[in-house]
Amino acid sequence: MTLQTSLSEIRFDPEAEGAGFDAAFIAVEVARLLHEGQETAIREFVESQELADVAALIDELEDGDDLGVLRLLPMHDQAEMLGYLRPRAQVDLATRIPRRELVALMTAMSHDERADLFKQLDEEAQEAILPALSKAEREDLRRLAAYEEWTVGSVMTSDYAVLKPDMTTSQAIEALRAQAIEAETIYDSYIIDESRALIGVISLRDLLTARPRQRVDEIMDTEPVWVRADDEQEEAARLVARYDLLALPVLDNNDRLVGIVTADDAMDVTEEEVTEDFYKSSIVQPLEMSVADASIALLYRARIFWLVLLVFGNIFSGAGIAYFEETIAAHLSLLFFLPLLIASGGNAGTQSATLMVRALATGDVRPADFGRLLSREVLIALALGLTMALAVSVIGVWRGGPEIAMVVALAMITIVLMGALIGLCLPFIFAKIDRDPAAASGPLVTSIADVLGVIIYFNIAARLLEL
Amino acid sequence: MTLQTSLSEIRFDPEAEGAGFDAAFIAVEVARLLHEGQETAIREFVESQELADVAALIDELEDGDDLGVLRLLPMHDQAEMLGYLRPRAQVDLATRIPRRELVALMTAMSHDERADLFKQLDEEAQEAILPALSKAEREDLRRLAAYEEWTVGSVMTSDYAVLKPDMTTSQAIEALRAQAIEAETIYDSYIIDESRALIGVISLRDLLTARPRQRVDEIMDTEPVWVRADDEQEEAARLVARYDLLALPVLDNNDRLVGIVTADDAMDVTEEEVTEDFYKSSIVQPLEMSVADASIALLYRARIFWLVLLVFGNIFSGAGIAYFEETIAAHLSLLFFLPLLIASGGNAGTQSATLMVRALATGDVRPADFGRLLSREVLIALALGLTMALAVSVIGVWRGGPEIAMVVALAMITIVLMGALIGLCLPFIFAKIDRDPAAASGPLVTSIADVLGVIIYFNIAARLLEL
Structure with a gap:
């Protein structure tokens, strides 16, 4: 049986025809193919799958096999896939990846996920990685990792798209094209002045529908919704939900833009908060991790x-x-x-x-x-x-x-x-x-x-x- | 005290410096200004606010005053604002709007919110509105309103962006520019064949970063995640969360694209489901409405x-x-x-x-x-x-x-x-x-x-x- 047929026959959830597969089942097949040296077949398979599903597959593989499959992915996909793993699985994998490879991987990760992973590593691993990063990345990492667990800062990311107020809309679109590889989202971008103060927000939709020679500061939203980095993370989630935002800008106490909270990260915060409320409703104190992982x-x-x-x-x-x-x-x-x-x-x-x-x-x-x-x-x-x-x-x-x-x-x-x-x-x-x-x-x-x-x-x- | 100063002094939530105001307090001010005929001051104020906050304000105003403020907004904002009102407040407002105005308003609303409102209206109001709509809108409305309460179909919207497979990326971006006013989102667009079967999905980010002459079908995702219209709505919410989607395509039983579920609608579904789970955890049966509205x-x-x-x-x-x-x-x-x-x-x-x-x-x-x-x-x-x-x-x-x-x-x-x-x-x-x-x-x-x-x-x- 090939991977393709097993995939079409057995799915993670029979209700979900449009997505997913039985990761535990596929893992057995993938391990067999890996030991037979059939890397190409596996590469073709994983590249056709959603990264969230690939993460589930890698989570099911034995130590060693998981690294083997990870390495078949392009670096950018490796980095993004890592973000879908549970924190413990991430750390487990990261500690087994050679340092040089890990540095490349962490450089490609989104800034918030990188900082979360970094925080989980032991001191030795942290100190092995830091010198290998560029100065800017090192500072970004340190800054993001410094925020306390419950704050907006701990869930925000610093790879947002920025524009200048005097750009024309067509210049702005060009600028976003250049930032698209790095930025977490280019659908909302942020206009800042020389002191990094947030002076406006504009959506890509508005940029596209505006006249090409119109200036960004003529059409941007000058009173966007924002949140403070040291506010509670629930506040960010509440604002994203109330105003149906794709991303929420985060300001420090000097009103400088320091990050954004994306809608999917806000959803994760909401899920955590709901779990905490369920626990409180039955006199269980917060666990800070999944019940399956808790000791x-x-x-x-x-x-x-x-x-x-x-x-x-x-x-x-x-x-x-x-x-x-x-x-x-x-x-x-x-x-x-x-x-x-x-x-x-x-x-x-x-x-x-x-x-x-x-x-x-x-x-x-x-x-x-x-x-x-x-x-x-x-x-x-x-x-x-x-x-x-x-x-x-x-x-x-x-x-x-x-x-x-x-x-x-x-x-x-x-x-x-x-x-x-x-x-x-x-x-x-x-x-x-x-x-x-x-x-x-x-x-x-x-x-x-x-x-x-x-x-x-x-x-x-x-x-x-x-x- | 002007509206602006009252706004800066009193806010909906003192923690939320970046958003919101005390709607009940502002409503008193707004009503006073309205009775003094100061429409311009109110218009300036509401136009500078988020529509979710304007909805909270309109909810607080007396009957009559709320219509007065609503009419100060451009039609497009009126329609979008309506979507932020609680269902009961929406219906209450809609039944007091003259038929002709209501038809214009409903034409401008997003398709899913329009169908939800339509379902809530009494038969008489429904029959007054239907003939005034275009044939295409009437059919769209009937189709969306026909899905059962708990299905994906009942939360999807039919105003999605579509592209043809043989378009170049620059043609595709032009096509999205044209669809931007109507479509719920242009950040994910859907490639369909002549029978409306879904053959691919492409993000605006990928369109922007591709070479301008590349064909859409060369770079689109040909195995996107999707869901059936008669699946349970939780399934759509689960998929959006698992795969961090901005929008999820919905297929009918003949694999034709019939709608999309956007991330913010998926979040609403999740909130409903969580509320239902809380109720079950304390032996309360589902209410289908807010506890404040329930009899x-x-x-x-x-x-x-x-x-x-x-x-x-x-x-x-x-x-x-x-x-x-x-x-x-x-x-x-x-x-x-x-x-x-x-x-x-x-x-x-x-x-x-x-x-x-x-x-x-x-x-x-x-x-x-x-x-x-x-x-x-x-x-x-x-x-x-x-x-x-x-x-x-x-x-x-x-x-x-x-x-x-x-x-x-x-x-x-x-x-x-x-x-x-x-x-x-x-x-x-x-x-x-x-x-x-x-x-x-x-x-x-x-x-x-x-x-x-x-x-x-x-x-x-x-x-x-x-x-």
């Missing part, structure tokens, strides 16, 4: 803090039960409904919390909307509580008689209302005290709802049953 | 199903407690630790479930990795359980003596391990039976862990305490 110790540390904290939080639920020991001893059938009632409060609360956390994150809801949402939530929670009370009172009559049924139904309505309001309020409280609303997680809401649920339930029981 | 009845329906289902699920926890009534009656202090133990199982399970759901969604983990992850999770969960057992046994000695402490510690380790394994397995089971792993939500995992937690705890208690 056992790292995962333990990311999970233990909140688990133990909530153990102590739940002591209050236990204390609540202990306080009502007499009521419980007198009516042991009350216990039957305990898990069901406190779970319901937690579930309703988790729902409201998630709805609010997500709406605050996407901007669908603003802190100022709190009042309107609160009154609406009361109505929704009452409707939910009534329905659930109805369901549970049937079981109540069957398990404990009409008295118990009434206690349970009344407790259900109160507990669901209480849970829903905690879930609604907590994200807004967190936003108010400048914490991430996403920390109003399901487990936290549930723990609070548990304590109050126990107290509400047995209070109602004690009052009604002792009449 | 009380809609939110009730989205939340009640799982809440009631889990009430019935939690009956098993109650039945578990009832089964061990004798043990409990003999050792009422066991109850103190019940909420704490079952909550811990649920919390550990929620953590594992979220880690797996997210890793499966981003592709960091594949179903084939299950075995490796399972054995790793056992070690992590044992470490977590041991730590938590240690914490809880201190309380155990204090509240119930060394015997109870041993029961509680042993139960903690077992319950945390059990919870974590349920949380790990459930997403993989859902993936296996072709359901969305995201449905392995925190509340579902917690409910299962609750039932098993009760049984494990009292079983251990009954055995150890009766020795």
Whole structure:
């Protein structure tokens, strides 16, 4: 079976007819061909594929084979392919590439990906590479690698296209032609003055549709959207999404242009942020790497803090039960409904919390909307509580008689209302005290709802049953 | 205070120096100027702003004022601005615009946004508009509006740039110049044959850097990534993200090019999907609209199903407690630790479930990795359980003596391990039976862990305490 037929028969995802292949399967074929010395067949195959897929293939190959296939690609493709590998795979490959080859490869990489890789290398490898780079590249690398992990600077790239304000549009297009090999994008270009201050942005579309002799500064956008290099990276992602940008210019504190954040890098930031929000929603602390790559110790540390904290939080639920020991001893059938009632409060609360956390994150809801949402939530929670009370009172009559049924139904309505309001309020409280609303997680809401649920339930029981 | 000074003083988000303003605040100013007849001042202001911000401003204005400001924009900007409004605000505005004006506006809108708006209008409005459109536009509108909500077709647009294979690159650039006003993007263009079959894709960057007399079909990418119009929209978003595309060509079942999905539309799809996953993680059903716009009845329906289902699920926890009534009656202090133990199982399970759901969604983990992850999770969960057992046994000695402490510690380790394994397995089971792993939500995992937690705890208690 040749590579071409195996490719057409087996695909990464049968839904995705237009792209991809089963990298693990193809890797076996490719390794066989490589050992048979059939480099040309492999070269033809990888050159016809998307670089993201080639990266997946190289990730599947054994050490040594991966370098063999990498070297079949033109240098420019090698550099771009590297950017599609997971950070750990990148470093693993880079440490096995001879120094001279690695320097050539890193010179061809886009500036941001090069800086990210450089940061991951150990000190020895870093010091072996630096002297081999040109002075300008060395400084660029150092500057980009210096930004802190969470900043815009850490995700921006410095290979953007620049134009002068007094160019004509046809001169500008010529200038972009020359910059096209190096620049990350030429679809947006940046007009700067002598001090590198950003004075305008122009799209290639506008350059193409303008008259050839028109000056760039007559048609450029003089009030472009921009961001600071030491702002949080989410801010860049938010701006790219809000204004549908292809690239966002980044300024330092002296208003000089220092880089751009491209739309695809902004999407990566958004994905990271979403993952972090999912983790927070289930009391897992940020991992800074894929869960598949994370060590056992790292995962333990990311999970233990909140688990133990909530153990102590739940002591209050236990204390609540202990306080009502007499009521419980007198009516042991009350216990039957305990898990069901406190779970319901937690579930309703988790729902409201998630709805609010997500709406605050996407901007669908603003802190100022709190009042309107609160009154609406009361109505929704009452409707939910009534329905659930109805369901549970049937079981109540069957398990404990009409008295118990009434206690349970009344407790259900109160507990669901209480849970829903905690879930609604907590994200807004967190936003108010400048914490991430996403920390109003399901487990936290549930723990609070548990304590109050126990107290509400047995209070109602004690009052009604002792009449 | 002029608009300009208020703008520089008050911004939408003080962090975002490079963009945005406080739309609610500016709206008051703008309304005042509008009533004073100062159209020129407003026009100057809105023309200097990003259209996304103008949309936010128009959203804040009273009925009538919003139309007044809209009309100050050039038609092309009006049409583009409309695309930034929330669907409900779009429809609200559209129904108040005189028919003739609306037809002009919709003609200028991008094809996908036009179709989306058209779908939202009531039948009467639809039928008033259709005859006023050209035949080609009418057919385009009908075709785009016919795709089902969840398909690629429903998010694609039909205003893409096309080239002929035998054009030279300089002819191609001229052709793109002519298409630049209409086409959604000219940075990727599509080469089709007489039957509209897609035979290649070429970027404007490649056109610009090629020799002027080179033919398009010599340098185009002949194996581009593509997607089917009736595939799920997530598939398009996944491909755009995986291959860092600016636009993804969409083919019908006869391999004819029918549209493209642009990167910014793909980002919107991803945001919708992420919101849906968050909702699933907290047992809320998809809303198809922002939570701020959703009615009380809609939110009730989205939340009640799982809440009631889990009430019935939690009956098993109650039945578990009832089964061990004798043990409990003999050792009422066991109850103190019940909420704490079952909550811990649920919390550990929620953590594992979220880690797996997210890793499966981003592709960091594949179903084939299950075995490796399972054995790793056992070690992590044992470490977590041991730590938590240690914490809880201190309380155990204090509240119930060394015997109870041993029961509680042993139960903690077992319950945390059990919870974590349920949380790990459930997403993989859902993936296996072709359901969305995201449905392995925190509340579902917690409910299962609750039932098993009760049984494990009292079983251990009954055995150890009766020795």
